[in-house]
Amino acid sequence: MARSKDRFEDLPDDVLELLLSFLPTRDAVRTSMLAPRWRTLWKSVPALRLDGSQFESAQVFSNFVNKLLEHRDRTSHLHECEIFFISKYYYGRFDREDKNGKARREVESWVQYAVLCRVPVLRVLNWGDNYMELSSSSVISKHLTRLELYQLVFYEGPLDLFSCEALEVLEMEDCTINLGDILPKSLRHLKARESRFFSWDWKWDTRRNCISAPGLLTFELADCVGWTPLLESLPSLVTSFIRINMNCEDVCMYNEYRGDCGDGSCEGCYGEDGRCLLLEGLASATNLELISEYSVIFRKDLRWNPMFSKLKTVLFNDWCLTANFAGLLYFLQHTPILEKLALQLPSHEYLDIISSGSYNPAEYFLVSKHLKVVEIYCRKESEWINQIVNILGIHGVTSAQISIKHDFWCSFRFSFEQPK
Numbered sequence: 001m002a003r004s005k006d007r008f009e010d011l012p013d014d015v016l017e018l019l020l021s022f023l024p025t026r027d028a029v030r031t032s033m034l035a036p037r038w039r040t041l042w043k044s045v046p047a048l049r050l051d052g053s054q055f056e057s058a059q060v061f062s063n064f065v066n067k068l069l070e071h072r073d074r075t076s077h078l079h080e081c082e083i084f085f086i087s088k089y090y091y092g093r094f095d096r097e098d099k100n101g102k103a104r105r106e107v108e109s110w111v112q113y114a115v116l117c118r119v120p121v122l123r124v125l126n127w128g129d130n131y132m133e134l135s136s137s138s139v140i141s142k143h144l145t146r147l148e149l150y151q152l153v154f155y156e157g158p159l160d161l162f163s164c165e166a167l168e169v170l171e172m173e174d175c176t177i178n179l180g181d182i183l184p185k186s187l188r189h190l191k192a193r194e195s196r197f198f199s200w201d202w203k204w205d206t207r208r209n210c211i212s213a214p215g216l217l218t219f220e221l222a223d224c225v226g227w228t229p230l231l232e233s234l235p236s237l238v239t240s241f242i243r244i245n246m247n248c249e250d251v252c253m254y255n256e257y258r259g260d261c262g263d264g265s266c267e268g269c270y271g272e273d274g275r276c277l278l279l280e281g282l283a284s285a286t287n288l289e290l291i292s293e294y295s296v297i298f299r300k301d302l303r304w305n306p307m308f309s310k311l312k313t314v315l316f317n318d319w320c321l322t323a324n325f326a327g328l329l330y331f332l333q334h335t336p337i338l339e340k341l342a343l344q345l346p347s348h349e350y351l352d353i354i355s356s357g358s359y360n361p362a363e364y365f366l367v368s369k370h371l372k373v374v375e376i377y378c379r380k381e382s383e384w385i386n387q388i389v390n391i392l393g394i395h396g397v398t399s400a401q402i403s404i405k406h407d408f409w410c411s412f413r414f415s416f417e418q419p420k
Contacts, residue, residue, distance in 0.1 A: 078117040121145065142165050144164050148171045154175070157178065220240070225248065240287070244293065287313040314341055
């Protein structure tokens, strides 16, 4: 019986190598057993996907990666490198530290290999109960276009990301990091979730990491830990999502939502930085989503009178309704080309808002003539939502422009998804 033709026979080596690049590297190496032609193809695959979850122990994983890098063809271009390791394999079940530095040295050697190969896309992902500490210089390369970091700590000093002159996308989650003062002009998209930002100067007036990014288009800052970073200059910003939760230091020490706990020592309610922390840096945006839980950071920023001359779409949760709608009314008055306003509101009544009958603004104004729709997302309608509708009407928002949706969750964050 004649042997059926191998459908891959007519494909050139570079096409086969490209196909192998979509596999975890361990699986790509296993294809060397298929036929003589496949024996060495894995050495030239343009992507490394090193997945520690495929191995029964850190030692087996390390042996595999070290042997792989030793035999890989270094003359072959490396387009992408993903290092996914499980720190608990290294530290042991009960150890919280990499006491002899073995894990750090190994992971950094793998990262260094990718950097020396001029890789443009680098992902360093840690998983487990332990953080992995890496040196601040380990992930720096002028050839990087995309950098993703997960559950890593960089304590030695600020990352010199300004030297990453081709970097376009930076994503981090659950990291402890100092981004430095100025990010590269090439950076277009920055996403930071559940991360701690620190300044290398620990004096009280410089405790925040200051961020300037002249070319940044989209910025997501979600659930930061510790002090919220100071946004100094984001002149090219188009879209931003900011969510401040109870994990940051900019909250009331008594979890008092209104930020008026009465204790003068409470940094969240009464601490002053002498500057606008977030809103001034976001003033150039076209689309904003501002969510705050038990924090008055946005309300405190409004004292600096930021102007949102380019803002067209904005979403708030209920922080903007406290102190007699102060935040909501401020934005309506300082957004001359606003087209869409969305409010994501809770179902319970605890805010310090007044009745519409007693509402008497110090200054009457009309909302932007460009405003097309106000969407209110809530689980159910209540009297105080009717108050919001009535007060909006005082400032020129008609009932035809208002849409009440019985769906609490609303987000514009689809704008942040960037191609991998």
